[in-house]
Amino acid sequence: MIWEHPPHSIERKLLIARDYVTRHGHLAPRWAEHHQGLHLGRWLADRRKEVTTRRLPYCYQRALNEIYPWWNAKGEADWKRTYARAHTAARDNTLIFPDPHQLTGTAPPLTHWLAKQIDNLTRLEPYQHHLLGDLPIEHPLALLLRRPRSASQWAFARGLQAAYAYRRRHHHLDVPYNYTCEDGPEFGLGSGSPKNGAPRKPSPGNNWTPWKPSTCAGPHATGTAQPEPPCAPADHRSTPAS
Known part of the structure; x- marks a missing residue:
């Protein structure tokens, strides 16, 4: 018999977060967003604060990282x-x-x-x-x-x-x-x-x-100039530096 997690347990909320990622491809909901009855946006904001203050147990951090590794990463949601x-x-x-x-x-x-x-x-x-x-x-x-x-x-x-x-x-x-x-x-x-x-050779x-x-053998260098683009046609190459 499979026992369900209590509605207010963090395990249940982690399952909701996983389902959200499956549906949306990210775990960056807006603050007011709800999912499966959970105020998910606010809940994640609280977890981020707990990470900042080092109050979120590592096992829960690891669980969230497995669900979506960038849930607490820098950058705009x-x-x-x-x-x-x-x-x-x-x-x-x-x-x-x-x-x-x-x-x-x-x-x-x-x-x-x-x-x-x-x-x-x-x-x-x-x-x-x-x-x-x-x-x-x-x-x-x-x-x-x-x-x-x-x-x-x-x-x-x-x-x-x-x-x-x-x-x-x-x-x-x-x-x-x-x-x-x-x-x-x-x-x-x-x-x-x-x-x-x-005079400089005109471009084509x-x-x-x-x-x-992916079809190149490797970059080419000419003298002291910067490496030219790989696989560039011969008539597109510039005159080598002296």
């Missing part, structure tokens, strides 16, 4: 709710990845939200970046969402993000020499300094096509 919707849409193949051109008013709200996350990757909490990387998106530029691990991956990711932002703002990748990114020091988006005073135009890093 609305971000977690929106991410859950984006994850569901990506799983259903209805999430449109923001291509590197300026978004129009007809783009879906989740596409706008995802573009905003790409623009602010360096300002996200680490767990948020990891969650974005877990979105099941089949797109060449989904690499932007993956959180780098090594120093070389971070360097390439920063360059890729800068190129993506430049393409969206200017509709091309004919980046001027010594172009300075808005969020940091000079970054080697433009071609290297002209060799022996020769605005017909930029994203590459697929």
Whole structure:
């Protein structure tokens, strides 16, 4: 015989929290939200206060972490709710990845939200970046969402993000020499300094096509310039730095 937990027991409330995650994909309800007769939003707010004051027993913290690891993580609750919707849409193949051109008013709200996350990757909490990387998106530029691990991956990711932002703002990748990114020091988006005073090779135009890093043998470096994007067509490469 299976005995049910008493209605007011924390075990029963943990079961309600688990059911909420199953239905909604997150455990970030609004404060006034109820679920299965439990004022779940207020109950979770009280548990977070108990964690802050170290009054919540570790066994209950661990149980909540198993249900939803980010229930007490930093960041706005609305971000977690929106991410859950984006994850569901990506799983259903209805999430449109923001291509590197300026978004129009007809783009879906989740596409706008995802573009905003790409623009602010360096300002996200680490767990948020990891969650974005877990979105099941089949797109060449989904690499932007993956959180780098090594120093070389971070360097390439920063360059890729800068190129993506430049393409969206200017509709091309004919980046001027010594172009300075808005969020940091000079970054080697433009071609290297002209060799022996020769003019810089013009870019192939605005017909930029994203590459697929998964088909590459590895990054390529030219002289002292920044590593160029993997698998870039030969006619898209800039003149090596001297």
